[in-house]
Amino acid sequence: MPELPEVETVRQTILPDVKGRRIDAVEILTPEVFLSNEFVVTGCLIQNVRRRGKYLLIDLLDYSDNKVKKPLIMLVHLRMTGRLLLRQQDLEPPKHTHLRFRLIDPERSDDVIWLDFHDTRRFGRVWIRAADDAGQPVGAPSGYDALGPEPFDTAFSAAYLQNRQQQKRNVSLKAFLLDQSVVAGLGNIYVDESLFAAKLTPDRTVGSLSECEFDRITVAVRQVLEQAILCQGTSLRDYVDGWNRKGRFQECLMVYGRAGQPCRDCGTEIRKIKLAGRTTCWCPACQL
Ligand SMILES: [Zn+2]
Structure with a gap:
């Protein structure tokens, strides 16, 4: 499933090619993935592409009858196997492929590219919502408004985590970091990798952690995500970027997907258990 580094890579790869373009036509091949709330995006200009947690937010401005209307946001969640793909030819x-957006350069209407939403499992969704004055979607999909801080935000600190664990003292570290209301954007791969980098076992209860250990978590999460973004994400199965290219972080994984193999640091066999319903890998010697 695409997590923060993959969604961020898609954002970075599509942004330069879609920004400033006008949506000339929308082809809806699978209506249930497109929750438009009756908003019309044909004619809108693409202003920006942002990310919040695992959501992409495409900012739209409607110029259709030469009057500036309220801005709209196209939210995209890729879920398990969703892809946003740019194509230069029709x-x-x-x-x-469930949705196709025909994008033109407003100055040169023969300069056309397509942005396609493709999803084999069909759990991904695209929503159109009005934007409020703070640039947030009005009536966002469930869970969006409850998203916790972004990992690179200063709000994601040891003090914040220590405060949050007070309502969840008996929860495992793995479940705690998977919770999108605690921190936005982490999933199975990057929680396992971050806990290896922080040298903490995933089944520790959060109530047992010291402030110093919470500090190690924030440092590790940022380091792992930063490196994964530099590698354009992890392509183990389906994930590709906006130009259909695979990432390289799968070559750097220390524990995720490596059960039974020797730890790259100490040689001990990587173990796996089920935590929070998810397969969880860790090194019993490096992580305490
Ligand atoms: Zn080890």
């Missing part, structure tokens, strides 16, 4: 879209 080729027959591959199977499992």
Whole structure:
């Protein structure tokens, strides 16, 4: 499933090619993935592409009848296997393409690219919402408004985590960091990798952690995510960026998906257990 580094990589790869373009036409091949709330995006200009947790937010401005209207936001969640793909030619879209946006350069209407939403499992969704004055979607999908701080935000600190654990003292560290209301954007891969980097076992209860250990978590999460973004994400199964290119962070994984293999640091066999319903990998010698 795409997590923060993958969604951020998609954002960075599509932004330069879609910013400033006008949506000239929308082809809706699978209506249930497109929750438009009756907003019309044809004619809108793409102002920016942002990310919040695992959501992409595409800022739209409606210029359709030469009057500036309220800004809109197209929210995209890729869920398990969703992809946003740019195409320079109007080729027959591959199977499992659910939405197609024809984007033109407003100065040169023959300069066309397509932004396609493709999803084999079909859990991904695209919503259109009005933007409020703070640039946030009005009536956002459930869970969006409850998202915790971004990992790179200063609000994501040891003091914050220590405060948050007070309502969840018996929860495992793994479940705590997977909770999008605690910190936005982490999933199974990056929680396991961050806990290896922080040298903490995933089944520790959060109530047992010291402030210094919470501090190690914030440092480790940022380091791991930063490196994963530099590697354009992890491509183990489906994930590709906006130009259909794989990431490289799978070559750097220390524990995720490595159960039974020797730890890259100490040689001990990597173990796996189920925590919070998710397969969890860790090194019993490096992580305490
Ligand atoms: Zn080890």
